Amino acid sequence: MDIISRYKELYEVVALAAGSNITLLLKQVKQFRPKIVSVQGPIDKATFRQEIQSCNCELVTGQEGLLQAAKYPEADLVVSAISGASGLIPTYEAVVSGKDIALANKETLVMAGKIIKQKAQEKGVQILPIDSEHSAIFQCLMGNDHQEIKRLLLTASGGPFFFTRREEFCNISYQKALEHPTWSMGEKVSLDSATLMNKALEVIEAKWLFDLPIEKIEVIIHPESIVHSMVEFCDGNILALLSVPDMRLPILYALSYPTRIPLDLPSLDLPRMKSLNFYASDTKKFPCLQLGYQAIRQGETMPAVLNAANEVALKAFKQGLIGFSDIPIIIEKTLNCHQPAPLREIEDALWADRWARKQTRDIIGRFV
């Protein structure tokens, strides 16, 4: 919203979708004047409608309302930024409606990459990454031939525990796991960064976005979060994208693509940073990363199961039912129970998601 408020002459918000932060939503409706607004959380409709009565804005609720917002006829582009598996169907429906997608919800491609990419191609829809890593790769690939890619190097900050000894992982509290060292993000992404599951999901997302075999996608730890990712080409040259860690940059790029628009933020001051550091990723300490590779290698419904098992395990961790180091154990147990089924339609991903949630809850029930 900050980006759009800077370029009012270029962008217009026609639809807004919110979860449960009604106070912020009201402020945004009054400022951006969308034609439709969708709310998922509990809401006093009468009061809300009264508050926005001068705005000529329709209030819709529930899954049906969310889809109305996602498919709103006047929209050219949908910013898909719902957190977790809930983002899949609205994004899919936006693609089916022929809208370009600025994609922040990585679960869409993790759960149903094959289907989404097929549908996007069929509808002539562009999927523009908002994740800083994928935006970086997307920018590094501009003007370069996909055939010449040797490997993608996805950078990971390593999260708050990269330098913590593995033996201490069992003592990590929920609050500690939320404290991301470089990015200010929502709860789900912060937790996923702590386990490196976030990077596992991004590896799968990259596979679909850039249509590459998983063997060409590597993860490298870079605690400063200045190099957002890199592409190595067949001739040994590596293009890297650097910037201050501020989500407004990849968001603006997804909106302004294929051009760039001046953004008045402080430049990255490399001499002030002094040094950028890189480490090999550690799959022993962070098994979630390995589980991600395993799931996408098995393919079909397996990544959707990975994602659902992760969401359920995180919830159990939040509730204090399991410890931080139990998260990958629970997910692996769920994966091991799953026989990948063909991913033919979007419903297949939803089925796998439901199956995995129940299975993971059962495993946690037996575990605690």
Next chain:
Amino acid sequence: MDIISRYKELYEVVALAAGSNITLLLKQVKQFRPKIVSVQGPIDKATFRQEIQSCNCELVTGQEGLLQAAKYPEADLVVSAISGASGLIPTYEAVVSGKDIALANKETLVMAGKIIKQKAQEKGVQILPIDSEHSAIFQCLMGNDHQEIKRLLLTASGGPFFFTRREEFCNISYQKALEHPTWSMGEKVSLDSATLMNKALEVIEAKWLFDLPIEKIEVIIHPESIVHSMVEFCDGNILALLSVPDMRLPILYALSYPTRIPLDLPSLDLPRMKSLNFYASDTKKFPCLQLGYQAIRQGETMPAVLNAANEVALKAFKQGLIGFSDIPIIIEKTLNCHQPAPLREIEDALWADRWARKQTRDIIGRFV
């Protein structure tokens, strides 16, 4: 030559030009079978011709011979890699003959950038950089709009004395000045790296290659020579090119452009490097950098004077006539004596070069 020997089916050497290393030249003639070979240094023509008699290769000598090689009709592309001002005329003549240029000789653009660029445009000639910094920028700009450039960040290793205290500069010997920390290069470039004049020349080269105002070109010290340069765009995103410091990479890119060809060298191992460091450049300690900006701001014949004064000062330093810290003093004195004259034809650059050499020698004569 190593690159060409790896891709015999793609490239053919039709002309070779050498200075005085006859032993190496003979080996190259026998291996690459050029149709013409030019020698500048002293040579026993009869013996040489006998040595290559089975090669069906014509020997030419002197400036006239060098130009014959530079304009050789069958050549599509000329790799211009003569060191110093001597590279100007052969490169100019190759451009006039309509040949694409793979440019390692930065003096060509420093001395006569305006003329060379005009002529290249007129003849539809591509100038492809071989300097690692300029190749990096060239690659970062692929698929991006020149209008969207905020600034170029040319990286400099800082040379062998970046961490030496300024007070110790007067004691730096010729041998010490040749010891470049990261690149293995010829004598002239190694010395220029020690004074940072190399970077000053590269700033001027970048100005002409990428057609940018000098204010948009900055220098940043990066001792590891892994990031070869960067481009910051108007939206705050920075593209950087990284690789192992090996000149074969930019050479291959200039030859293979606009495609990339697989090169079987070890990949850059960033976790093994651990950290990449950056520092602001220090023009107090390295006044040559500032002299470069001053010369290109004044423009016209001034950069040619800068270059010639530098070459003469380096020679005097080699001969022990002046100390390391006298080099920028001598150059500055020469610049201060020069009234920039319009650069209309290539002869104007040659005139400025001759004028400056005499002037610098006079200044050194009075100085010692």
